[in-house]
Amino acid sequence: MASVEFVNVKKSFGAQPIIKGVDVQIDDGEFVILVGPSGCGKSTLLRMLAGLENITAGEIRIGDKVVNQMPPKERDIAMVFQNYALYPHMTVADNMAFSLKLKGASQATIDERVRPAAEILGLTHLLQRFPRQLSGGQRQRVAMGRAIVRDPQVFLFDEPLSNLDAKLRVAMRAEIKELHQRLKTTTVYVTHDQIEAMTMADKIVVMHDGIVEQIGAPLELYDQPVNLFVAGFIGSPSMNMIKGRVDTADASRFIAQDGTVLPVRNPADSMKGRDLVYGVRPEAMRLDPAGVPLQVLVVEPTGSETQIMAKLAGADVTCVFHDRVAARPGDTLHVAIDTNSTHIFDAASGLRL
Numbered sequence: 001m002a003s004v005e006f007v008n009v010k011k012s013f014g015a016q017p018i019i020k021g022v023d024v025q026i027d028d029g030e031f032v033i034l035v036g037p038s039g040c041g042k043s044t045l046l047r048m049l050a051g052l053e054n055i056t057a058g059e060i061r062i063g064d065k066v067v068n069q070m071p072p073k074e075r076d077i078a079m080v081f082q083n084y085a086l087y088p089h090m091t092v093a094d095n096m097a098f099s100l101k102l103k104g105a106s107q108a109t110i111d112e113r114v115r116p117a118a119e120i121l122g123l124t125h126l127l128q129r130f131p132r133q134l135s136g137g138q139r140q141r142v143a144m145g146r147a148i149v150r151d152p153q154v155f156l157f158d159e160p161l162s163n164l165d166a167k168l169r170v171a172m173r174a175e176i177k178e179l180h181q182r183l184k185t186t187t188v189y190v191t192h193d194q195i196e197a198m199t200m201a202d203k204i205v206v207m208h209d210g211i212v213e214q215i216g217a218p219l220e221l222y223d224q225p226v227n228l229f230v231a232g233f234i235g236s237p238s239m240n241m242i243k244g245r246v247d248t249a250d251a252s253r254f255i256a257q258d259g260t261v262l263p264v265r266n267p268a269d270s271m272k273g274r275d276l277v278y279g280v281r282p283e284a285m286r287l288d289p290a291g292v293p294l295q296v297l298v299v300e301p302t303g304s305e306t307q308i309m310a311k312l313a314g315a316d317v318t319c320v321f322h323d324r325v326a327a328r329p330g331d332t333l334h335v336a337i338d339t340n341s342t343h344i345f346d347a348a349s350g351l352r353l
């Protein structure tokens, strides 16, 4: 196992800068998830760590070694991709043993490594099967088995679950997390699924357009997003954003563009006179006849909760109620806002105030 560090790492493809100075510190044994929209540079960062892509500027360290110039096979890293191509003509056991065989390991060593890995992944009874005789989730586990038998210093995963159906994804999510708890190998995991990020990570790195927007524990990002991008990206459904300004006489009154007044959590004089965005989580509203009006557009009951798309203070919002709400499109409900789950952002800079 080892720590990993990116120090002001940059990458350009031709003249096009793609990674624009990334600093990330990953502790030994940590499970870190890189999230961000498509094209923001997640895979590029992972591939640079694996040595599959060179670095334009900066430094990558694994343990106490700078690995910028080190070839991939010396980095002691195992990578699992989205398209985990297994060798179709090899059994599960041979697929898992492949890298050890390449290194010239003895059959005894191979057995010693493959058997416990298969045990951990629940593949023992499938060792003699061929990939075509396995389900998608089982194949995914074989791909992980191949990485585990190498006993690397660092695991890299690039969207390993995106080819699986929703139910299998949830199951595999739990398995990968459990695997990490057993092996405690430093792991860097890429996804654009923020639920995966929230549920699996010790630490999340939110990327956007080649830069890091924020690094923190999942709930830290959820509760204290530094800016509008992180606030909108973390959490599902997304945080609702309402434009307006605070009352110049009283900063505790946010006045939306349609005149609706909303309560401000930590009013400050610095909020006065600026264009602002009021952020409120979908689950931070409850029905209250004394609250602000909510014009219902769409009602989606899921059984355990009711999701309502609506207009509030002139903005399109989503509310999640943890009970059943008898409302129809066109109705007007009233909601009180849990002020503790609200944020004020500067509209121009995007920063949370």
Ligand SMILES: Nc1ncnc2c1ncn2[C@@H]1O[C@H](COP(=O)(O)OP(=O)(O)OP(=O)(O)O)[C@@H](O)[C@H]1O
Pocket (backbone or CB within 6 Å): 013, 018, 036, 037, 038, 039, 040, 041, 042, 043, 044, 045, 192
């Ligand atoms: N070999 C390459 N040559 C030129 N541009 C590239 C190359 N590889 C990636 N890019 C560009 O770099 C940017 C980042 O790509 P990257 O694959 O890292 O994104 P990503 O965050 O992994 O996205 P996704 O979620 O879609 O996988 C993209 O704009 C992509 O087009």
Ligand SMILES: [Mg+2]
Pocket (backbone or CB within 6 Å): 042, 043, 044
């Ligand atoms: Mg990618």
